[in-house]
Amino acid sequence: MVKAYSSLADVQSGLRAGAITAVDLTRSYLERIENNKNLNVFLEVFTDSALAKAEQVDAKIKSGTAGKLAGMVIALKDNICYRGHKVSASSRILENFVSPYSSTVVERLLQEDAIIIGRTNCDEFAMGSSNENSAYGNVLNSLDHKRVPGGSSGGSAVAVAANLCLAALGTDTGGSIRQPASFCGVVGLKPTYGRVSRWGIIAYASSFDQVGPLTHNVADAAAIMEVISGVDEFDGTLATQPVPAYSQQLQTPQKKRFAYLRDCLEKDGLDPEIKNRLLQLMERLRAEGHIVEPVEFPYLDYLVPTYYVLTTAEASSNLARFDGIRYGYRSANATDLESTYKKSRSEGFGAEVKRRIMLGTFVLSAGYYDAYYSKGQKVRRLLRNKTEEILSSYDFILLPTTPGTAFEFGANSADPIKMYLEDIFTVQANLTGVPAISVPAGKASNGMPFGVQLMSANFTEPALLAMSAHVQGICEKL
Numbered sequence: 001m002v003k004a005y006s007s008l009a010d011v012q013s014g015l016r017a018g019a020i021t022a023v024d025l026t027r028s029y030l031e032r033i034e035n036n037k038n039l040n041v042f043l044e045v046f047t048d049s050a051l052a053k054a055e056q057v058d059a060k061i062k063s064g065t066a067g068k069l070a071g072m073v074i075a076l077k078d079n080i081c082y083r084g085h086k087v088s089a090s091s092r093i094l095e096n097f098v099s100p101y102s103s104t105v106v107e108r109l110l111q112e113d114a115i116i117i118g119r120t121n122c123d124e125f126a127m128g129s130s131n132e133n134s135a136y137g138n139v140l141n142s143l144d145h146k147r148v149p150g151g152s153s154g155g156s157a158v159a160v161a162a163n164l165c166l167a168a169l170g171t172d173t174g175g176s177i178r179q180p181a182s183f184c185g186v187v188g189l190k191p192t193y194g195r196v197s198r199w200g201i202i203a204y205a206s207s208f209d210q211v212g213p214l215t216h217n218v219a220d221a222a223a224i225m226e227v228i229s230g231v232d233e234f235d236g237t238l239a240t241q242p243v244p245a246y247s248q249q250l251q252t253p254q255k256k257r258f259a260y261l262r263d264c265l266e267k268d269g270l271d272p273e274i275k276n277r278l279l280q281l282m283e284r285l286r287a288e289g290h291i292v293e294p295v296e297f298p299y300l301d302y303l304v305p306t307y308y309v310l311t312t313a314e315a316s317s318n319l320a321r322f323d324g325i326r327y328g329y330r331s332a333n334a335t336d337l338e339s340t341y342k343k344s345r346s347e348g349f350g351a352e353v354k355r356r357i358m359l360g361t362f363v364l365s366a367g368y369y370d371a372y373y374s375k376g377q378k379v380r381r382l383l384r385n386k387t388e389e390i391l392s393s394y395d396f397i398l399l400p401t402t403p404g405t406a407f408e409f410g411a412n413s414a415d416p417i418k419m420y421l422e423d424i425f426t427v428q429a430n431l432t433g434v435p436a437i438s439v440p441a442g443k444a445s446n447g448m449p450f451g452v453q454l455m456s457a458n459f460t461e462p463a464l465l466a467m468s469a470h471v472q473g474i475c476e477k478l
């Protein structure tokens, strides 16, 4: 019986010492996946390609040529393309679609000898906060099956939390890595916009989307970031600056300056247990000599509306390509070209995706463009300026990841606005582009975990990762 590993360092020392092989390790994860099928985490397990890769990794370890992620068994959210493998964005419209090419992140993971074990369930086209929008059923939170895992990368978060793999990739357009990380008790990082290639990621809102890791600890997130970040000729939005050796820069940080947004802590609906934990954390940070100060951020109530105006606009454009002709699902009831489009899209997309396509089409339409889309862009600029201003005088902004712990299935389903408000603390980082991470901060009295969130200036991931490792350590002792 192979033990449940919770860090890459541990896996790699086991492999190097010959205590385990990559093949046995992979088999043990496959077995755990099989035994936990009820969680509905994996839409597909890539048994053959994973075992083939594991064999290759074992040979490379013997010959001393193994890559940086050798032995990291990793899962992909089902919106990340991997050549010759199915990818569906958890949508019926892409059912049985096989990707003809690999995303850049997949190429890079494989180059460094990660073992890709399967694709994880998520909200359809990454739209949602609870995983209830998947066409393939809910993912259960492994800590309480009545509760959601968060979304949209809920499958990826549970995969890590339940030890069905060592790490997973997710995508984060408005919190989809950080919110499920918080609900499942794992680490989740949204990198700076422009740090990680979006080539081969099924687009939701292109000026917001970023790929990032979900892991047990910050060091593993750093190791993955080192491999997946950096320029790519296929994604023109990437920054050209070199990729730092993130995993070499995790030492305990010097004294830093933290801001917290006063209104965030006073927000109605913030779980008092989460608020208390944040206050305790601040006290500890101050006791260590860091500066922790409140700042005004008068735009809190504009974050969610601006996010939903702009992302639905981008989504309506991005999802226009799913027409029943080029990919996946085509309605059997169509009689001509127009009904092929109409019926394939009506039958292929789920309710939330349709809601967003319609909303996005509306905010972009003649007559409403200025009132919604243009105005949203202006507000985005204001939010960005204010966030950058704060981050020019402070190293970090400290805030909750989520207003509460994982809620029960159905709790927010009847009211989309209520569901959208779940994203209040996470969308700021996507609207402004800055990196943000959620690290486990404790458990509430209902037994469910929750995270705290740190944001920092663009491309300051090294400092962000080092501090979040430190913060996770503090929270473990509180």
Ligand code: GLN
Residues within 6 Å of the ligand: 126, 127, 128, 129, 151, 152, 171, 172, 173, 174, 175, 176, 177, 204, 311, 423
């Ligand atoms: N919950 C947010 C939404 O539904 C975030 C999704 C995401 O980050 N992909 O849009």
